[in-house]
Amino acid sequence: MSSSTIALLSSQLSDGVVVTDPDILASYRQDRAADPDAGTPLAVVRPTRTEEVQTVLRWASEHRIAVVPRGMGTGLSGGATAVDGGIVLSTEKMRDITVDPVTRTAVVQPGLLNAEVKKAVAAYGLWYPPDPSSFEICSIGGNIATNAGGLCCVKYGVTTDYVLGLQVVLADGTAVHLGGPRLKDVAGLSLTKLFVGSEGTLGVITEVTLRLLPAQHPAHTVVATFPDVRGATDAVLAITAKIRPSMLEFMDNVAINAVEDKLRMGLDRSAGAIMVAASDDRGGSGADDAEFMAQAFRDNGAAEVFTTSDPEEGEAFVAARRFAIPAVEAKGSLLLEDVGVPLSALPDLVTGIEKLAAERDLMISVIAHAGDGNTHPLIVFDPADADMAERAQQAFGEIMDLAVRLGGTITGEHGVGRLKKPWLAGYLGPDAMALNRRIKDALDPAGILNPGALI
Known part of the structure; x- marks a missing residue:
């Protein structure tokens, strides 16, 4: 050109x-x-x-x-x-926001950070729930493009659950308005949802109408350490069979030590896993849920269980979980996974990844939004070591294959992008893949939007 x-x-x-x-x-x-x-x-x-x-x-x-x-x-x-x-x-310079406390909605341009939206709506006593670990640096537009989730999605859902409307510019420059500030609207096909998670391959989102909730209640937090990962994942099944906590997060030994290296919080370096759980139900039920989770942790072999209703104490452990990826990244270059499985398969996925790490002689840390089965295996490698880089790439594919065998998915919230595209067709199957391509061709016949990504 x-x-x-x-x-x-x-x-x-x-x-x-x-x-x-x-x-x-x-x-x-x-x-x-x-x-x-x-x-x-x-x-x-x-x-x-x-x-x-x-x-x-x-x-x-x-x-x-x-x-x-x-x-x-x-x-x-x-x-x-x-x-x-x-x-x-x-879209980083598209940063307008208008909050309507009556309809509990916000009209937002895509360049605002997730944290900035939370802060703006909090001034009206409202809350925007989706909270990726990168919420302080990631944008609303990017969150919508990948249908991002976060730590509280076990109870509150993911980005698509809070998108009521969009303005999207199509490949030919046509701007379309989809949905709006209405909780119930089934006129026409569900095109709004089509664009959420489409990774910029179908159009460019320039405005979004978000659904908001009343401010979150203070949480009761429970932290437990386990000698091995199996006890921690078994505890997840015991908890989710009875209640829906507002947070149920997992870190393995590699992540624990990486975080402790950086934050010096006094975490138990010998622990096989740590669970960070919370309940934000109002009144006494939050405390009851916290005690139920604490007992479930004990029943499944927790070595230590700590419960607090102090917001600052609870947030310290949440911050440790959020910091896990950059902490592990300090150990070397990462291949970041995002596989999810049905909850019943979570123990087999986590122990299966442990086995793969040993077989490939790699450091693989597993952190997880355990309450909904979405895990983030972090493969650490040295790109200058050709043999190690090859083993890392092999493990990357093997983890996705393992998740699919267990009835899971190759991505829960990070998107397919370019790194996981080689596995998409096998996961979807030929008919569903062909349908994806037909939709892409209909909206972007010249194939100019994000070529090489997703579809």
């Missing part, structure tokens, strides 16, 4: 929206997945309004130029990896 073609796009947009500085372009090549095969974009485009996004996509369609939509670049599956000869369309 010639510089005159980029100049033509720049002439149709406000000053500074189109960026071609090589140093800036380099910073937009990869998301947090750090795909080594990332291309170099010819330009980064940072619009502030829906109309500017329309201009970009009309131009891209006319010239058959690839567009990689991007939020804050915190994705873990290579969904925002730049491609050679294309542009990166970053």
Whole structure:
């Protein structure tokens, strides 16, 4: 593509929206997945309004130029990896928000951080529940693109459960409004849900109407250490068979030690696993749930159980769980998994991953949103060691294969991106994969939106 073609796009947009500085372009090549095969974009485009996004996509369609939509670049599956000869369309400067406390909704542009939305709605006594561990640095647009979950999704669900409406710009530049601030609306096909989790392959989201809840009640937190992972995962089944806690999180020994190396909290380095659980039910039921979970931990072999209703004490353990990925990342480069299984298969998945780690002679840490069966195995390796890198790649695929054999999925909340795409067709099967491609072709016939990702 010639510089005159980029100049033509720049002439149709406000000053500074189109960026071609090589140093800036380099910073937009990869998301947090750090795909080594990332291309170099010819330009980064940072619009502030829906109309500017329309201009970009009309131009891209006319010239058959690839567009990689991007939020804050915190994705873990290579969904925002730049491609050679294309542009990166970053929504980071689209940051408006309007809160309506009467309907308990917020109309939000995609560039706002998850944490910023939480803070804005909290001023009205409201709460936006989805809370990825990266909530302080990830954007709402990225959350919607991958249908992100988080620590409290065991009780409150994932991003799609809070998306009531969208404004989406299609590949040809058409802007469509879908849904709106209504809790019940079944007119037409459920197109709003179609775009949630589509990873920028069907359109660019420029505005979202979010459903909000009343402020969360203070939680009772229970922390338990186990000599092995099996006791911890068995305890999960005992708890979820009776109650739905607001949090039920798991860390294995590798994660415990990595977090302790950084935070020096006094965590038991010899523990095989730690569970962090909470109940935010109002009144005495939250305390009752906490005692029930504490007893379930004891019944399944917990070496130590600690219960607190103090928000600061509870949050300290939650913060440790949130810090697990960067703490393990300090041990080396990571291949990050996101496999999920039915709860009944969770013990077999976690112990199966332990076995794979031993067979491949790799450090693999498992952290998990255990209450809904969504695990994040973290494969640690040295990319300079060719043999280790090969074993890491083999383990990456074997973990997904294991999850599927157990009735699970190759991704629960991080998306397919580019890193997991080779496994998608096998997971979906030929008919469902063909249907995905037909939908993609219908909405993006020239294939300009995020080529190489997901579908």
